[in-house]
Amino acid sequence: MKEVFVKYRLVLPLSLWLLIFLVLPYVFILTQSFLASDNFGQVIYDFNIDSYSKFFTNSLYYTTLLRTLFIAVVVATTCVFLSIPLAYFIAFRVKKYKTILYALIVLPFWMSYIVRAYAWKIILGQNGILNSFMMYVGITEEPLEFLLYSNFSVVICLVHIFTPFVAIPIYTAFEQIPKALVEASKDLGAGSWTTLWKVILPLGLPGIISGGTFALVLTMGDFLTPVLLGGPDTLFISNIVQNLFGTSNDKPMGSAVGILMLILILILLEYSGHMERKYASFKSKSY
Amino acid sequence: MKMYLKIALASCAIVFFSCEKRGSENTNTKEKKDFKGATLNILCWEGYADEQFTKSFEEEFGVKVKGTYFGSSDELVSKLQSGGGSSYDIVSPSSDVAGYLVKAGLVDPVDPSKISGWDNLSPLLKNMQDVVKDGQVYGMPFTWGPDYLVYNADVIQDEPTSWDIFFDPQYRGKVAIWDDISNIYLMGQVLGMDKEDPSVLYNMTEDQLALAKAKLIDLKPQLRKYWATAGELDNLFKNGEVVMAVGWPITPATLNRQGMNIKSTIPKEGATGWIDRLMIVKGSENAELAQLWLDYISKPQNMAKVAEVTTYSIANPNAAKHMSEELQKLTYINDMDYYHENLNFWQPVPNRKRYNEVWSEVKNAN
Amino acid sequence: MITQFKSGLVPVAALAVITFLYFPLIIIVLYSFNADSVSAFPIQSYSLGWYSVMLQNDSLLAAVKNSITVAIVATTLALIVGLPAAYAMHKYDFLGKKTLERIVLMPITLPGIVTGVAMLSFFPLVGVRLSLTAVTIGHITFLSAIMITQLLARFKQLDPFLEQAGYDLGARPLRVFFVVIIPNVKTAIIGAVLLCLVLSMDEIPVTFFLIARENTLPIEIYGMMRRGITPEVNAISTLVFTVSAIAILLSIRLTEQNQKIPK
Secondary structure: OHHHHHHHHHHHHHHHHHHHHHHHHHHHHHHHOOOEEOOOOOEEOOOOOHHHHHHHHOHHHHHHHHHHHHHHHHHHHHHHHHHHHHHHHHHHHOOOOHHHHHHHHHHHHOOOHHHHHHHHHHHHOOOOHHHHHHHHHOOOOOOOOOOOOOHHHHHHHHHHHHHHHHHHHHHHHHHHOOHHHHHHHHHOOOOHHHHHHHHHHHHHHHHHHHHHHHHHHHHHOOOHHHHHHOOOOOOOHHHHHHHHOOOOOOHHHHHHHHHHHHHHHHHHHHHHHHHHHHHHHHHHHHO | OHHHHHHHHHHHHHHHHHHHHHHHHOOOOOOHHHHOOOEEEEEEOOOOOOHHHHHHHHHHHOOEEEEEEOOOHHHHHHHHHOOHHHOOOEEOOOOOOHHHHHHOOOEEOOOHHHOOOHHHOOHHHHOOOOOEEOOEEOOEEEEEEEEEEEEEOOOOOOOOOOHHHHHOHHHOOOEEEEOOOHHHHHHHHHOOOOOOOHHHHHOOOHHHHHHHHHHHHHHHHHEEEEEOOHHHHHHHHHOOOOOEEEEOOHHHHHHHHOOOOEEEEOOOOOEEEEEEEEEEEOOOOOHHHHHHHHHHHHOHHHHHHHHHHHOOEEOOHHHHHHOOHHHHHHOOOOOOHHHHHHEEEOOOOOOHHHHHHHHHHHHHOO | OHHHHHHHHHHHHHHHHHHHHHHHHHHHHHHOOEOOOOOOOOOOOEOOHHHHHHHHOHHHHHHHHHHHHHHHHHHHHHHHHHHHHHHHHHHOOOOOHHHHHHHHHHHHHOOHHHHHHHHHHHHHHHOOOOOHHHHHHHHHHHHHHHHHHHHHHHHHHOOHHHHHHHHHOOOOHHHHHHHHHHHHHHHHHHHHHHHHHHHHHHOOHHHHHHOOOOOOHHHHHHHHHHHOOOOHHHHHHHHHHHHHHHHHHHHHHHHHHHHHOOO
């Protein structure tokens, strides 16, 4: 009997905290998304679904969402392509300095987000390091303009920021593949590529999916890189949310966009979780 | 051991926090020295809390003046709506939202009798009725100026006469405009909508908005970046990313001090302009100190310093005697009608939400 | 010959990726010693100038102080709230456990911007005005999630017999918790605390919306970037990077040591 009280007492502070400062705020923006606002953004308590119907009728909102999704796919795919050789190398080729190399991928994971965006800004600028280097060496005569303030710079920066997020689960998945299996494949005469393609990648798929989803979801929620490195054509769905809560000041609309974004992300997470489990069970069946 | 250290540090931090709070509570008394240790928080456009003119106020009252900059009128409104009163004491709204702040009850009236420079302030600005309610005045005229064409005179030798130069293929990717709905006003001017009635820009029909939007989309290939703050624009010029932009006088002022050759002009289609006031936020913890700031900054010698930092036109013409001849010319202080004849001053936009949406649509268009 | 080439390709590719990951960091460190204010190639001369400029930038220093304060207070409270809850979630079954587990993960899985605007809209209604206090509350919320996931993982590795032994010797639950459990997960706690401190110092999406007039370090740097490039950002970044790298390496080492102890 006493233990019952103990356990509830242990979780009570956390539960209360999360209720007040996390669950209720979410409930509140869900409510707010069904309210209206006047021309100066003052919220009016008048129930309606205008914000949602606007989302699906004004191309501003749904095309931005689709374009963000597209860029997120590009970022996630690039991250996966960069992570595979890295994870493969550390998991299967390195024996001695594994921990050090692993720490090497983990470390940039913790490097300040804003500082990394800043670094790309000074690297890619018109008079930046890359342009001045290329002109110094003589590769180009004029600075390349597309490098900064474009979708290109946004993608580069996001790939740079999220690659460690992707590499870690892929590495973990590769590490779990029994080395004997890889050896066996090679003993049976399969080349490195065949082994990679037929054995390692299928078995590492759960890690690839979970890493890719990380990058996808994080890109969808990013709003600072587009602001700092994007050009006149760069607008992410998160920027719309950010603006609706700031410069354009329409909180109900902003809440609706945020809620729809959330729903899309939950679907993505659910689907990828499902896929992960599917391929994970294939893995356990196979041996 | 480390843990203990951390807990010790944490408790220090908590003590520190509570001390700070106590400091700001007892500022309601009237004696000068009682303000000691208080912080006057000003939420304003860039340059309005520059240390060149905050220093002597800080020294006189033993307080700190802290400026937080906002990047658009809507950002200001949004910050005040989400409980700004407890965070800020003074705001500097422009003519497009000043009336709203009064109507929405977000600001308190000012007391002209306690503002020593009040009688000398430009009557034209003082007599505007948009910030008067029930016979009380809610704002002190502060500065005004244009959103005009700023260009790098080393690259563009001849003074541009028309906004059309923004569309010149020669300058593709070399133009910057402000990340703000005022671009819609500008395109309205470029399209000649305000020829008969200046207020058309602020009350466009859907058709007119569509025209302005199409024009802004045409402009997109020419653009390098939408600048969000004056400082960002300065940098775009400095790094050679752009050669012309829509900007405020503070940009040539800042850059020319750094040895650049930046000029500005009001093209033949005209330019929009803004009138900024200082207002006291409702529920300000330092209302009295805020009133003292208004008094301080209204004085000619201090207004002159504001002009020096920003090269905006200032509300007190008596400041002229504290300004260099060049600065007097730049700020039209002896010809206060000049801007009033040449600029279309921002007005409240009844359909502001739609304007904001159109502006996002422009950014979204490919 | 061909196989050799193939097997050489992997290390080269891996090296290229590592270079890509580290290149910007090296640039930042290198250019923090650049004497010039323009970040161009090659560096003409080196100096510590930007470090002294940094030390004179009052608002930057204030931001560092704010960030450290928020991080320490938020981490401490996240630990106080998170540790007992993680233990209960590990040890007991209770009503709503599944729901709680899902909610705890929300601040980690859902985009920070939505959490940020939700808090921005709701906090003023319960009397939390936008300020560093609001920022701290926001941080505690997501840090407690980090704390719980980290600690739960460690609790799962705990030898159940150890705890049982405590009870068998007649100790009361609270005593078992403090005498048996805590010492055994001590390193995990320190690791989680370091992690939380670093994460809090770098948090942007939630902070961005809850901040009023006093900035945390990342928001201050963001502001500096918007106002223009100032090379003292290189200097402060180098310092932040060095400190957080040390914290993280320490945290990795502690978790490793930790795994060795029970064996």
